[in-house]
Amino acid sequence: MTATSVFIRRFVMIVILIGSVCGLYIAYELKDIVKTSDRGNLLIGAVKAKDIPRVQYLLQSGVNPNFTSLEGTPLKLANANSDVETVVLLKKYGATE
Numbered sequence: 694m695t696a697t698s699v700f701i702r703r704f705v706m707i708v709i710l711i712g713s714v715c716g717l718y719i720a721y722e723l724k725d726i727v728k729t730s731d732r733g734n735l736l737i738g739a740v741k742a743k744d745i746p747r748v749q750y751l752l753q754s755g756v757n758p759n760f761t762s763l764e765g766t767p768l769k770l771a772n773a774n775s776d777v778e779t780v781v782l783l784k785k786y787g788a789t790e
Contacts, residue, residue, distance in 0.1 A: 733760030740767040740783075743776050748783070758788035766790075 736756045739747040741764075748767075752758055759766055768788040771779040 732756045734762060736760055736767050737762050737764060737770065740770045740776070740779055741774070743774065743779065745778055745782065748779055752782065752786040758783050758786045 732751065732754075733756060736748065736751045736758075737760070739751060758768070764770060765773075766788070768780065768783045768790060771783060
């Protein structure tokens with residue numbers, strides 16, 4: 694191999710490595726955004742199903758009680774379902790109308 698081809702191979706490997714690291718960072722940031730949305734939707738689903746243990750678990754794990762989906766907030770859904778226990782739990786964790 695010539696010195697030029699070795700240089701080119703090493704340069705390409707460095708570019709691939711840098712691209713991979715940047716790509717992982719971007720993927721990590723996107724994962725956090727998606728995770729927040731998914732967790733909020735899990736809370737909405739738990740409220741709709743009147744699954745109190747799951748609602749409590751999600752709230753304890755830090756899911757935003759004021760997450761808003763196309764269906765509304767968890768508190769609005771719980772009120773619409775006349776689910777008093779879930780309303781009390783959501784308000785305990787800071788849910789507002």
